[in-house]
Amino acid sequence: MYFETLALRAFRCFESLDVEATPGVNVLLGDNAVGKSSVLEALFLLARGESFRQTGFSDRIRDGQSRFRVQAGIRDERNLGRSVSVEGAGNRTQLHLDAESNTTRLDLVQAIPLQLIDPNVHRLMTEGPRFRRRFLDWGVFHVEHSFFGSWQRFRRALKQRNRALRHAWPKKDVVAWDAILIREAEHLDACRRAHVDAIADALPQSIRDQFGHARIRFHYRPGWPVDENFDRALARTLDRDQKAGFTQVGPHRADLRIKLDQVQARNQVSRGQQKLLTTALLLAQARVMYGRRGLSPVLLVDDIAAELGQEYRDLLGKELAALGSQVFITFLDAASVPEPLAGGRRITLATSDNGATVI
Numbered sequence: 001m002y003f004e005t006l007a008l009r010a011f012r013c014f015e016s017l018d019v020e021a022t023p024g025v026n027v028l029l030g031d032n033a034v035g036k037s038s039v040l041e042a043l044f045l046l047a048r049g050e051s052f053r054q055t056g057f058s059d060r061i062r063d064g065q066s067r068f069r070v071q072a073g074i075r076d077e078r079n080l081g082r083s084v085s086v087e088g089a090g091n092r093t094q095l096h097l098d099a100e101s102n103t104t105r106l107d108l109v110q111a112i113p114l115q116l117i118d119p120n121v122h123r124l125m126t127e128g129p130r131f132r133r134r135f136l137d138w139g140v141f142h143v144e145h146s147f148f149g150s151w152q153r154f155r156r157a158l159k160q161r162n163r164a165l166r167h168a169w170p171k172k173d174v175v176a177w178d179a180i181l182i183r184e185a186e187h188l189d190a191c192r193r194a195h196v197d198a199i200a201d202a203l204p205q206s207i208r209d210q211f212g213h214a215r216i217r218f219h220y221r222p223g224w225p226v227d228e229n230f231d232r233a234l235a236r237t238l239d240r241d242q243k244a245g246f247t248q249v250g251p252h253r254a255d256l257r258i259k260l261d262q263v264q265a266r267n268q269v270s271r272g273q274q275k276l277l278t279t280a281l282l283l284a285q286a287r288v289m290y291g292r293r294g295l296s297p298v299l300l301v302d303d304i305a306a307e308l309g310q311e312y313r314d315l316l317g318k319e320l321a322a323l324g325s326q327v328f329i330t331f332l333d334a335a336s337v338p339e340p341l342a343g344g345r346r347i348t349l350a351t352s353d354n355g356a357t358v359i
């Protein structure tokens with residue numbers, strides 16, 4: 001899957017911007033505030049139906065205008081051309097895939113596998129388990145088609161069980177949901193476990209080499225003690241669940257620990273190393289998606305130069321170029337583009353009276 005064209009209307013600083021993209025590396029160049037991140041934001045919006053920026057909805061509409069439109073032509077794995085658009089006015093967004101008016105966010109996520117690597121990428125390692133579950137589940141969703149249904153059934157049953165716990169209903173009303181929870185948890189767990197193993201295998205050797213003799217290891221935690229079956233854990237924690245008013249064990253509490261030998265990497269490595277490792281994790285996941293399903297996720301890379309020196313930048317540039325996915329990557333000037341990406345298509349942005357444009 002790749003983007004062929006992108007059109008922005010009244011989006012952020014852009015009055016009107018039209019970009020033609022190459023299926024390989026697209027290098028977005030321009031000074032601060034010309035709109036490089038905004039172009040990535042538009043691509044992300046098309047792929048996820050939501051922004052990665054924590055700003056108010058109306059902030060996306062160009063100042064002085066009442067609605068924005070972002071539209072792209074994409075080409076899918078079967079070489080079919082499709083059109084996708086997001087329009088926003090007031091607090092409402094409308095999503096369209098091939099002019100379908102009832103397109104959902106899930107339709108977009110399914111149609112456009114896309115990942116963002118930005119200066120916050122290290123949060124995947126440093127923040128809470130929710131970030132890592134989201135990362136894992138996005139990948140599993142794309143490679144294992146039974147995952148989503150299983151997750152939905154699990155979530156529904158969990159909600160009902162938690163309702164029974166919250167209202168202190170009799171035990172039988174709580175455990176009535178356990179059979180569904182156990183069945184779906186085992187499937188979710190198996191999918192996630194296989195995905196983590198595949199990512200560990202796909203982690204580029206060049207990145208492993210950066211950590212010297214220390215071995216990078218992934219410890220997947222299912223959300224209950226590893227030496228116990230889920231049905232046992234669920235039965236054991238029932239009393240505590242009743243006191244707490246919610247279900248304390250299960251795949252909704254899963255986590256992925258990244259370790260260097262025996263120590264949690266986040267406690268030991270520098271910020272630059274955190275960024276290198278988390279970026280490598282995303283690239284490894286992209287490799288897995290290609291290997292398992294022939295899917296090449298589009299990669300948006302914003303401001304890789306922030307906190308990364310020449311050596312790490314060159315290393316990631318080489319891995320990105322080797323991936324064969326479509327890449328959109330931002331730089332302030334051509335001199336900062338790592339050599340392996342230098343052959344990419346250059347899209348240079350500059351400000352003008354009518355907002356930023358391509359020059």
Ligand SMILES: Nc1ncnc2c1ncn2[C@@H]1O[C@H](COP(=O)(O)OP(=O)(O)OP(=O)(O)O)[C@@H](O)[C@H]1O
Nearest residue numbers: 012013032033034035036037038059060061062063
């Ligand atoms: N709704 C809006 N209307 C008009 N301009 C906006 C709007 N939202 C953001 N901007 C402006 O858009 C400009 C581009 O922002 P963006 O973050 O995309 O730039 P950038 O090229 O990524 O810059 P940097 O190199 O500093 O990261 C900024 O000057 C910002 O103030």
Ligand SMILES: [Mg+2]
Nearest residue numbers: 036037302303
């Ligand atoms: Mg930016």
